[in-house]
Amino acid sequence: MKRATARMAQEIVESQGGTEGIVLIGIRTRGVPLARRVAEEFERLENARIPVGVLDITLYRDDLTTIAASPVLKRTEISFPVEGKTVVLCDDVLFTGRTVRAAIDAVLDFGRPRRILLSVLVDRGRREFPIEAQFVGRRVATSASEIVQVTYRETDGEDDVWLLDREASLHPVNGPRKPRAVRPSRRAGAKKGKRRP
Amino acid sequence: MSRRPDLPPNTPADRSHVFSKKDLVDIESISEDDIRLVLDTAESMREINQRAIKKVPTLRGKLVANLFFESSTRTRFSFEIAERRLSADSIAFSDAGSSVSKGETLLDTAKNLMAMAPDAIVLRHPCSGAPHRLARELPCAIVNAGDGTHEHPTQALLDALTIRRAKGRLAGLKVAICGDVAHSRVARSNLGLLSKMGAAVTLCGPRTLLPPEIERTGALVTTRIEEALDEADVVMILRVQKERGGGAGYPSDREYYDVFGLTPDRRRLAKKDAIVMHPGPMNRGVEIDSAVADGPDSVILEQVENGVAVRMAVLYLLIGASGDE
Numbered sequence: 328m329k330r331a332t333a334r335m336a337q338e339i340v341e342s343q344g345g346t347e348g349i350v351l352i353g354i355r356t357r358g359v360p361l362a363r364r365v366a367e368e369f370e371r372l373e374n375a376r377i378p379v380g381v382l383d384i385t386l387y388r389d390d391l392t393t394i395a396a397s398p399v400l401k402r403t404e405i406s407f408p409v410e411g412k413t414v415v416l417c418d419d420v421l422f423t424g425r426t427v428r429a430a431i432d433a434v435l436d437f438g439r440p441r442r443i444l445l446s447v448l449v450d451r452g453r454r455e456f457p458i459e460a461q462f463v464g465r466r467v468a469t470s471a472s473e474i475v476q477v478t479y480r481e482t483d484g485e486d487d488v489w490l491l492d493r494e495a496s497l498h499p500v501n502g503p504r505k506p507r508a509v510r511p512s513r514r515a516g517a518k519k520g521k522r523r524p
Numbered sequence: 525m526s527r528r529p530d531l532p533p534n535t536p537a538d539r540s541h542v543f544s545k546k547d548l549v550d551i552e553s554i555s556e557d558d559i560r561l562v563l564d565t566a567e568s569m570r571e572i573n574q575r576a577i578k579k580v581p582t583l584r585g586k587l588v589a590n591l592f593f594e595s596s597t598r599t600r601f602s603f604e605i606a607e608r609r610l611s612a613d614s615i616a617f618s619d620a621g622s623s624v625s626k627g628e629t630l631l632d633t634a635k636n637l638m639a640m641a642p643d644a645i646v647l648r649h650p651c652s653g654a655p656h657r658l659a660r661e662l663p664c665a666i667v668n669a670g671d672g673t674h675e676h677p678t679q680a681l682l683d684a685l686t687i688r689r690a691k692g693r694l695a696g697l698k699v700a701i702c703g704d705v706a707h708s709r710v711a712r713s714n715l716g717l718l719s720k721m722g723a724a725v726t727l728c729g730p731r732t733l734l735p736p737e738i739e740r741t742g743a744l745v746t747t748r749i750e751e752a753l754d755e756a757d758v759v760m761i762l763r764v765q766k767e768r769g770g771g772a773g774y775p776s777d778r779e780y781y782d783v784f785g786l787t788p789d790r791r792r793l794a795k796k797d798a799i800v801m802h803p804g805p806m807n808r809g810v811e812i813d814s815a816v817a818d819g820p821d822s823v824i825l826e827q828v829e830n831g832v833a834v835r836m837a838v839l840y841l842l843i844g845a846s847g848d849e
Contacts, residue, residue, distance in 0.1 A: 383568065386580040386610075386840075396542040397844035399561075400568045400837075436577040 328448065328479075328486040331464035332361065335446055336368030338462050343413060346375040348441065350412045354430050355383045355401055358418035360479040361448055365417060380405035382416075387429035403433070410438035419477035421447040421463075424456035449488055451475045543841040547659040547666040550675040551716040559717060563685050565837035566830065572609060573832060583612035586843055589642040590616045591634070592669070593649045598804055598828065599669050599679075603646050606835035612643075612843075634658050643843045647671070652709075665842040667835075673707050673768065679803055680713035682834040684721065686827050687758055690799045695722030700752040700794070702728040702784065703762030703811050704770040706735045710803045711762055715743055728752035730784065732773035733764075749784050753793040760801045761786050761812045777810045786812045791821070799823045 340346060346369050353362030362379050369377045381404045391397070416430050431443055446462035451469040465488070469475060474491040478484070544558055551559075572580055588607045592600055600616075607614040617637070628636075634645065644665040647655045652672030659666040670676040688694055699718055705711045705727050718725050719742065726744040727734065728751070738745050746752050753759060764770045764780060774780045781787075791800065800812075800822045808814050817824060 386572075386582040391582065391844055392585075392846050394845045397841050399541045400565045400840065402568045403571050432581070436575060436580070438576060 328464070328488075331448060332364045333368050335462045335464060336365045336372060339365070339415060339444070339446065340369070340372060342461070346373050346377055348411070348413050349415060350378050350380065350407060350409060351415050351417060352380040352382050352405065352430075352434065354416060354418040354426060355381060355403075357420075357477055357479070357482075358382075358416070360481055361419060361446070362415075362417035365415070365446065378407040380407065382430055382433055384426060384429040384433055387433045389425060389429065405437055408438055409434060409440045412440050414440040414443045415446050415462075416443060417446050419448050420475045421445070421450045421458075421460050422453060422475070424454045424458035427458050428456050448477050449475055546842070547655070547668075548677050548838055548842065549655045549659050549666060549668045549671075551677045551680050551713045551720070552675070554677075556720055559681070559684070559721065562681050562834065562837050562841065563688060565841060566681070566685050566833040567689075569833040569836040569840070570830070572836070573829070579609055579611060581611045582840060582844055583607070583610040583643075586612045586643040587641065588612045588614045588644045588646060588839065588843075589637055589640075590614060590646045590669075591637075591648070592616070592618050593630070593647075593654075594670070596648055596670070598831070599648065599676075602828070602831040603667075603669060603835050605832050606839060609832070610836055610839060612839065615642075630654060631657065631661060634662060638662055638664065644839060667838060667842065670709055672709065673712070674709050675713045675716075676709040676803075677713050677717075678831070678835055678838060679710050680717040681838070682827055682831040683710075683714055683760070683801060683803070684717055685830045685834055686801065686823050687799070689826070689830070690823060691757060694718065697723040697757040698726070698755060699723050699758040699760060700726045700728060700749075700756040701760045701762065702749050702752055702786070704733045704764045704773070705729045705738070705762065706733045706773070707765040707768040707770050708762045714760065715741060719743070723758075726752045726756070728784075729762075730774050730780075733770060749786075749790060750793055753790055756794040757798055758801065759786065759791070759794050759798055760803075762803070763805065763807060764811055777807070781810055781813075785810065786816050788813060788815050788819070791816050791819070797821075801827060803827070 343349060351362040351366055353359035359381050366377045366379045369375050383401045383403045385398050385400050414434055418426065427445060434440060434443060445460040447460045448464040450460055450463045450466045453471060467475065472492060476489040476491060478487045480486050541561060543561055545554060572578055590600060590603055604614055642664055644667060645658065646667045646669050647658060648669040649671050652674035654671050655666050655668040668675060668677055684694060691697055701711050701714060715725050726746060727738060728746050728749050731747050798821060800816055802812060802824050806812055806817055808817060
């Protein structure tokens with residue numbers, strides 16, 4: 328995962344010709360450590376301090392009318408202007424695209440950024456909205472019933488990506504002891520045959 | 525590859541973080557967890573009120589009816605702003621010039637209104653218990669915006685938020701509530717909430733403005749404001765409610781000020797870092813001196829600001845989700 332975030336930071340710098348005008352916004356909860364790590368990489372690569380914001384998309388969800396109880400609302404902390412900036416949204420897993428749709432709406436309530444880009448650790452496909460990520464750690468083919476979970480050292484003790492099926496048995500996408508070079512834009516690992524029942 | 529049964533599962537909403545009631549009619553019936561949930565949610569809502577665009581789409585398509593059978597400026601505006609910031613549609617209804625002035629009962633008015641399918645009714649009513657009656661009869665969420673001399677739960681919640689923001693906690697604080705306690709639903713709700721959360725409340729006022737059997741509330745009671753203020757962390761001054769007969773409880777405004785008014789000298793009896801609160805509207809020169817009301821310890825305007833956030837939190841928790849399992 329360290330390699331994936333380092334490469335992601337590198338790609339963002341390359342595509343934007345530097346870190347000028349870039350702000351990072353992590354989507355609560357599991358996009359936040361990613362945003363912080365990308366910011367650390369920026370500091371290492373370019374010696375640049377990039378502001379990091381935290382966004383809770385709860386109030387923008389499109390499924391509030393279909394769920395029984397109001398989800399717990401956490402604080403949004405965007406202490407810098409987004410007006411005219413290149414906002415890089417960070418999240419752990421890109422799935423239906425609904426979270427990102429809500430996040431885009433939320434960011435627009437803070438001002439009019441020059442552009443919004445999306446950076447995710449895992450793109451698991453199965454989109455329901457026309458939304459794509461510009462920076463992807465890893466693409467994984469999944470079925471609708473599976474759950475992809477990212478864990479971070481700082482919040483869960485270790486960095487890993489887990490593929491869960493509904494029966495709740497857990498399979499790491501990466502074996503914990505054999506980290507794999509993660510390539511962008513390529514389906515690596517996580518083929519059906521590699522999963523244990 | 526190892527199995528990780530200890531991994532936090534992607535559970536749906538955590539049930540311990542769910543507001544447990546259909547309505548908010550009083551503080552008495554809600555739990556400490558509910559109170560904490562409202563305060564934490566309001567803390568998050570505060571951020572919206574500082575944005576350039578102070579509006580979120582959360583309650584789009586929801587209808588909130590504001591029924592005010594008693595005059596109110598602050599509370600009504602506060603609820604209306606909260607409703608708009610959450611994108612709810614709101615309709616205002618006051619007794620003047622409506623069917624109520626033609627003799628319709630509260631329940632009939634509400635039932636007719638119900639035919640228009642509101643998701644929530646915000647009710648202020650001069651009769652204690654009116655919101656409870658509606659809550660029993662109607663399927664929508666009822667929010668008590670003050671009922672007679674009974675309760676004013678959102679005021680207590682916004683006061684608690686203000687105190688918690690200033691002091692970092694509620695438990696263990698010494699709170700003095702001074703003034704017309706007998707007629708004050710604010711005092712009643714605050715006493716209930718603060719006691720639940722572990723603060724020590726002292727009630728103070730002229731004997732004529734303290735309700736009978738007040739000692740049964742478990743609060744400390746005194747008729748000397750100096751005693752109530754001693755080492756207090758929070759000083760909450762109540763309005764003398766002349767419209768509810770409070771004026772009959774003491775000889776003159778002048779005398780009230782002399783014996784019970786919060787003057788700069790009396791303010792010094794409380795802790796150095798104490799905060800001064802007033803639910804408004806103030807009678808300057810009666811229960812509070814202008815020098816204190818506008819002084820550096822006054823959080824009176826923060827109370828108003830927090831009021832919008834608390835009401836947003838309450839509406840979100842009550843009607844944000846569909847409520848259907």
